[in-house]
Amino acid sequence: MNNNFFIFNISTFKFYVVAASVFAFFGSLIIISGIFATNEIFSLNLIPDNNDASVLLIDVFGYIVLAPIIETFLIVLMVAGMKHLKMSHLMICIISALIWGGLHAIIAPMNFFGTIFSFFIFTHSYMIWQKHSFNYAYFAAALPHVILNSLVVLPRYFFF
Secondary structure: OOOOOOOOOOOOHHHHHHHHHHHHHHHHHHHHHHHHHHHHHOOOOOOOOOOOOOOOHHHHHHHHHHHHHHHHHHHHHHHHHHHHOOOOHHHHHHHHHHHHHHHHHHHOOOHHHHHHHHHHHHHHHHHHHOOOOHHHHHHHHHHHHHHHHHHHHHHHHHHO
């Protein structure tokens, strides 16, 4: 199977990072929108009405700097372990997305739906850039993570 599936073939790293960020953001947004719409249409009451949206400066640092650095390092380890088990590229991306979705759901169950698609993209990005270098691979996963977390956290910090 071609290792460039599911995200278009882009030759420049900077453009790839921006494209992967946009793709991860809108993919996650579509999933979350579908969950919210389903919740409203069927009156499932899955989403709490009183969501504390306040974010402190230390939270901003954690979400935008620390989390992408640490979680990307853990993606590197997970990918290495799954490659050792001879798993396919697609299976590694799916399992990684489900694991990260589950871990984020521990904080808030709805986080599962907001993270599964983005972590699929982060893992895929790491894997396809490995052929260039570890640094490209690491930052191809970490930088879209930073951008995505910034898009989610900064509005909450400045406006709520």
